Amino acid sequence: MDPLKVRVWRGGAEGSFQHFVVPRHASQTVLDVVTYIQRVLDPTLAYRFACRVGMCGSCAMTVNGAARWTCRTHVDKVYQKESLELAPLRNLPVVRDLVTDMREFFDKWARARGSFQGTKTRADDFEKISPGSEKRKQVDAAIECIGCGVCYSSCDVVAANPDYLGPAALNRAWTLVKDERDVEGVERLRAVAGDAGCHSCHTHMSCTERCPKQLSPTAGIAGLKREVSLALLTSAL
Amino acid sequence: MSAKAETLLWVMQRASAAVLGLCVLVHLGTMIYAVRGGLTAAEILSRTRGSAAWLAFYTVFVLAISLHVPIGLRTVLGEWLGWRGAVRSGLLFLFALAMAFTGMRAVIGVYS
Numbered sequence: 001m002d003p004l005k006v007r008v009w010r011g012g013a014e015g016s017f018q019h020f021v022v023p024r025h026a027s028q029t030v031l032d033v034v035t036y037i038q039r040v041l042d043p044t045l046a047y048r049f050a051c052r053v054g055m056c057g058s059c060a061m062t063v064n065g066a067a068r069w070t071c072r073t074h075v076d077k078v079y080q081k082e083s084l085e086l087a088p089l090r091n092l093p094v095v096r097d098l099v100t101d102m103r104e105f106f107d108k109w110a111r112a113r114g115s116f117q118g119t120k121t122r123a124d125d126f127e128k129i130s131p132g133s134e135k136r137k138q139v140d141a142a143i144e145c146i147g148c149g150v151c152y153s154s155c156d157v158v159a160a161n162p163d164y165l166g167p168a169a170l171n172r173a174w175t176l177v178k179d180e181r182d183v184e185g186v187e188r189l190r191a192v193a194g195d196a197g198c199h200s201c202h203t204h205m206s207c208t209e210r211c212p213k214q215l216s217p218t219a220g221i222a223g224l225k226r227e228v229s230l231a232l233l234t235s236a237l
Numbered sequence: 238m239s240a241k242a243e244t245l246l247w248v249m250q251r252a253s254a255a256v257l258g259l260c261v262l263v264h265l266g267t268m269i270y271a272v273r274g275g276l277t278a279a280e281i282l283s284r285t286r287g288s289a290a291w292l293a294f295y296t297v298f299v300l301a302i303s304l305h306v307p308i309g310l311r312t313v314l315g316e317w318l319g320w321r322g323a324v325r326s327g328l329l330f331l332f333a334l335a336m337a338f339t340g341m342r343a344v345i346g347v348y349s
């Protein structure tokens with residue numbers, strides 16, 4: 001197999017692409033390529049990964065212009081015109097090379113009131129939630145987010161409005177709005193409404209297109225719009 | 238702006254869009270029907286003058302536009318120019334009034 005020609009972003013917000021040539025292997029992932037560069041060609045390359053099996057969400061990067069999880073992206077799938085271009089995620093400050101500062105991304109989860117608020121204690125019995133109930137099915141459809149930031153990086157609304165909470169935080173809020181045990185209720189709806197919240201979503205569906213877990217934050221955001229509107233019309237908001 | 242006010246604007250824009258969808262269909266249908274034998278001002282006025290139905294229809298049309306356009310512009314200004322805050326909302330409120338005033342002036346003009 002011919003070796004891979006790889007262009008890798010070096011530097012912070014200002015920087016340039018550096019060229020590398022990497023041996024090609026069968027079933028090689030993009031993360032394998034980055035790891036080879038860092039271990040063999042240039043140990044100063046900064047990148048982030050942990051689990052390598054698509055669970056932790058730390059290895060997302062921009063691969064040939066699109067945000068992807070690199071540990072589960074095979075080179076065969078993305079190698080175009082004899083070139084592989086690797087850059088940090090968009091819509092996040094670049095720390096160095098392929099590493100972005102994820103603080104704003106996760107702070108927005110907190111702003112969207114993304115933590116579960118229950119009332120039960122250890123002394124109480126388990127809440128009985130039927131797996132087949134409509135609400136639980138809606139939660140199940142959205143709950144498997146790994147926080148990789150691919151949706152946030154792919155979202156044009158985040159690019160246009162830096163205050164926008166983004167698909168992942170709103171998707172998280174949606175899973176809690178539909179969680180029958182959660183008691184945050186209207187406070188969370190207030191947190192996700194308005195210019196920085198669900199009402200700014202243009203339904204471009206880039207998040208849904210790019211989510212490596214095949215979730216649909218767009219559907220969750222549409223659900224939030226319905227819930228917030230209902231709260232307004234019933235004078236609860 | 239509060240979550241309640243933002244949501245109210247969003248609901249108003251969606252509701253006005255639904256109304257406009259119907260209005261545009263009726264408006265286009267009428268145009269296609271009306272131009273079949275050539276279009277004259279006299280023919281239009283003969284249809285609209287004294288017609289309470291057309292007055293009501295175009296009043297609804299103009300008011301829906303006066304709601305829908307400024308709310309949409311508000312988002313465009315925020316996202317494209319980064320212009321947010323009370324001045325933007327105040328100017329767009331004046332713009333809405335201007336649209337409603339000029340639109341209603343035209344509606345009343347072809348009615349009376």
